[in-house]
Amino acid sequence: MxxxxxxxxxxxxxxxxxxxxxxxxxxxxxxxxxxxxxxxLADGGPGFIDVLDRALPGATRRTVDVLDPLGRPVEADYLREGDTAYVESAAACGLHLLDPAERDPLRATSYGLGLLLSHAIEDGARRLVVGLGGSATNDAGAGMLTALGCVFRDAAGEPLPYGGAGLALAHSVEWHPRTRGVEFVAASDVDSPLLGPQGATHVFGPQKGADPRRVALLEQALGHFAEVVEEQVAMPGAASEPGAGAAGGLGFALFLLGGRRESGARLTCDAVGLxxxxxxxxxxxxxxxxxxxxxxxxxxxxxxxxxxxxxxxxxxxxxxxxxxxxxxxxxxxxxxxxxxxxxxxxxxxxxxxxxxxxxxxxxxxxx
The missing domain is CATH 3.40.50.10350 (Glycerate kinase; domain 1)
Structure with a gap:
């Protein structure tokens, strides 16, 4: 056989x-x-870039300096093919970058992923396919959006601290992402919404270090943040979209940037000729x-x-x-x-x- x-x-x-x-x-x-x-194969999580690198002979792999979920320097790769860049979110904010004792989604930030996307955009990419999965973060992509030029402030006008906990303080948004003319694709391995029993926090928070008390705090913080941002960015319902809860809410952030969701599994399966x-x-x-x-x-x-x-x-x-x-x-x-x-x-x-x-x-x- x-x-x-x-x-x-x-x-x-x-x-x-x-x-x-x-x-x-x-x-x-x-x-x-x-x-x-x-x-x-891969479905958008860790290994996404490795699979595509083998499947796309015309692509080139590029390595840049970014930050890990706790703000420490780390190298991350992305793949470039024509005007498309394939990015693995876990390369910058993955759970594997932290020791078990360091896992804390109240503090972990997706800022490093925003730096990775910025590198690809500045390099000329106009279509960014972002593999979602394996993240250590639960910040609804706020860190990523901050690195791309957005500013989230509390009631006193101060920028929000990084991590999921700080989202509870959200009051205003300065929405000026440096992404004009860029198409985003969320290559997601799940169809979870941002909130609720099947959302980012309840389903994936525990594996990122959230005990029941932290799960409750994060769910409340994400709910408040989503309400403020959806209203001020004029994107009602983004948090309820399938895939908004992927990778600690990175799907939600990509939807705010006008992105659409595609099955990460289907994308890689098509690329390798499954x-x-x-x-x-x-x-x-x-x-x-x-x-x-x-x-x-x-x-x-x-x-x-x-x-x-x-x-x-x-x-x-x-x-x-x-x-x-x-x-x-x-x-x-x-x-x-x-x-x-x-x-x-x-x-x-x-x-x-x-x-x-x-x-x-x-x-x-x-x-």
């Missing part, structure tokens, strides 16, 4: 390329006669760190499964852990945690665990 192995990253443990190699190695141990083709690769395969294997209800809301594995179903090609998902036992477009869902005895064991030896899982699944597979 010809096996197409097309996973996303396993967040915190493996890149998409490393996961693809682990699955390929395990599969070939059990079925050495099969042809395994690896196609690492449809043609599926058509040539007898079996498709995708994967990600956690396959759960969020996976069904625009994430990579669900996108791959949908594409395989359209061709009538069976598709499997191999995940670090899974809350979903099945999916209509899948021939099977398998997890490393179930094989090795739990999530902690799976995290302790991720490559070995995924390789062993692939070997087991391949040995049991019946064409």
């Amino acid at each position: 010809r096996i197409l192995i097309a996973p996303d990253k396993f967040a915190g443990t493996m890149s998409a390329a490393e996961a693809a190699d682990a699955i390929s190695d395990g599969w070939r141990r059990a079925r050495p006669g099969d042809t395994a083709v690896t196609l690492p 449809d043609a690769e599926i058509a040539a395969a007898d079996l498709v294997v995708s994967g990600e760190g956690s396959f759960d209800s969020q996976s069904l809301r625009g994430k990579l594995a669900a996108e791959v499964a949908s594409g395989a179903a359209a061709h009538g090609t069976p598709c499997l998902v191999m995940a670090g852990r899974s809350d979903l036992a099945s999916h209509p477009d899948l021939a099977g869902v398998h997890s490393v945690a179930e094989l090795v005895g739990g999530p902690e064991a799976a995290m302790a030896a991720p490559v070995e665990g995924l390789t062993a899982l692939a070997e087991k699944v391949a040995g049991e597979w019946r064409e």
Whole structure:
């Protein structure tokens, strides 16, 4: 058989390329006669630029100096192809840039992403595709917008402090973004609104270091900020748009700049020619760190499964852990945690665990 192995990253443990190699190695141990083709993918989060760099031979990679979520110097890359720049938000404000003890969305800022976008604009880019995902921030993109020339002030006329907590003080907006003539695309892996039970804070805040008290504070702060900004920028309803809550509210900020949302998974799948690769395969294997209800809301594995179903090609998902036992477009869902005895064991030896899982699944597979 010809096996197409097309996973996303396993967040915190493996890149998409490393996961693809682990699955390929395990599969070939059990079925050495099969042809395994690896196609690492991304849905807008970490790895977005790496995938596009391999898929777009005419693009050039550029490295610039920006700031991380706590204002420290860090280098970040973007990809330039013609007048389009592909930017990965996590490169400047990603969770991976902070130690676990440093994670605090009350303080973390997306200012560094604004610097990264400014570099691309000053370099001549007129279309910016911004991959959203994996952020350490929950500031509704206020830091990013500040770096692009906007000023948010409190009732005393002072600029707001950086981070999600300061949004509660918002009173007035000086809306002069240095983005005239620039088209923005929010390449989002989720369709969450900014606020509410399915919004940025409640769904993603805890993984960024927000305990229940901080979640409540952030939700209130973002709600106040959105109300002030929507009124003064004349963008009513922006916070309710699908994808506004992506990456701690960066989707909301991009919508304020006139941007539109596109599926990050679909964008990368189209760029790498996934449809043609599926058509040539007898079996498709995708994967990600956690396959759960969020996976069904625009994430990579669900996108791959949908594409395989359209061709009538069976598709499997191999995940670090899974809350979903099945999916209509899948021939099977398998997890490393179930094989090795739990999530902690799976995290302790991720490559070995995924390789062993692939070997087991391949040995049991019946064409």
